[in-house]
Amino acid sequence: MSSQPNAQRQVYLDHSATTPVRPEVLAAMLPYFAGKFGNASSVHRWGYAAREAINDAREKVASLIEASPNEIIFTSGGTEADNLAIRGIAHARKSKGNHLITSQIEHHAVLHTFEALQKEGFEVTFVPCDKYGLIDPDDVRRAIRKDTILVSIMHGQNEVGTVEPIKQIGEIAREHGVLFHTDAVQSAGKIPIDVKDMNVDLLTLSSHKIYGPKGVGALYVRRGVRLTPQVTGGAHERMRRAGTENVPGIIGFGEASRLAKAELPEEAERLSKLRDKLIEGLLREIPDVALNGHPVLRLPHNVNVSVKYLEGESILLNLDRMGVAASSGSACTSGSLEPSHVLLAMGLSHETAHGSLRFSLGMSNTEEDVDYVLEILPPIVGKLRAMSPLGPGSGL
């Protein structure tokens, strides 16, 4: 990327993409790279030290979602955890049925896994959402058949921030004897999660979204639920995920989980206020801007708007030059010719979806950051709209 001659401030507003490792987390990890480098399976003091530290981290991660430590399987990240949950249950319960349910607005880690299972011969129902990105539990109820073996519906939507009615969906799945998985990568540490209260059988977590390191995640599997391992080659993680544990990563994830849980109530309130200030400011300062996602049932850190008559990448490049990091659901940023499948499922036109902007707030952000965005974005939009052949004044 080119230099940023005009950047006065650095404002990172892409915390849903990834977060920095917190200093406390890094400090907790550092001893486990060189000094305490043991393999947790080894029968000697180096091994014991690693094992003990992993056990401690497992308790902290479990505590974040009110689970028991032995219900946590560490993985290489959220994507692997989603794969393990969905393929692992589909393969383990194949003799019980051939039908799976998910939604149209899942993360690709879930969506593409279900598409792969379709190619294996499974039948998959993709339930829709409403214009706010909200899934109707009754749609899930109606989709359940005698041969349904798994429902997977995400908790907090990663693009538009809508919080799905997981507890009700879990209740419906349980009534019908169907297992229920939820991807909680965006919601964990941001809003309270209690897997027992929410009727969840499997739940996906990721470390690097909560100020832990990249390359580590976890799958919660309720006690008694059997799944087929997807990575084989050892007895690690109670025979469910082979491979020498990423000890420093797991330690970091544990510490990040502990801090997230301790700070959650206060941080959720603080971020919600910043979020609402940013949303209100964008709608007030820029004409033809619409909020994407639910106005109330929304993750505390998510802001997503469509800026009409513009394409997202052109705005991101201008924001980056001014020191602001954000993301977009336009085709250019999705890596395909289609804009975000989530925005399209919500009924947005292609044109409006191309103009979407996501700002995801985090620990480092302040009111001054929000003020800065509200100061620099209107002139960027004005300049780009003057260049656009669409919209009022274009003569079309």
Added chain:
Amino acid sequence: MYNEKVMDHFFNPRNVGELENPDGVGQVGNPVCGDMMRITLRIKDNRIEDIKFRTFGCGAAIATSSMVTELVKGLTLEEALEVSNKQVAESLGGLPPQKLHCSNLAAEAVHAAIQDYYKKQGIDIEIKTEEHEHQEHGH
């Protein structure tokens, strides 16, 4: 992602706007696909005397639009028709591979504007269109 020259044309685009009473107007792309360009031409003695563009699209779409206006200004219509999308990308020092397919339509917009001018003169010309995924994509 983009090189300095692309960024320069994106942040400081040349010849933005719309000519009044243009001799030729060309519009290619579609907002549905995320890219749309509109070129207006002033033609004098078979040469492009003035040119302006308006573009809805990503960084590459805007940079290629700006670049093509510089490339064809002053050229004869025959010369301008020879300028290709590929040449525009090369003049910018290259584009990321994924952008060559979807956001590199600027030369076509110029060709369409020239075609429009000829049409107004009562001349029908065949415009070669370059192959790219954008057209095959079709919404």
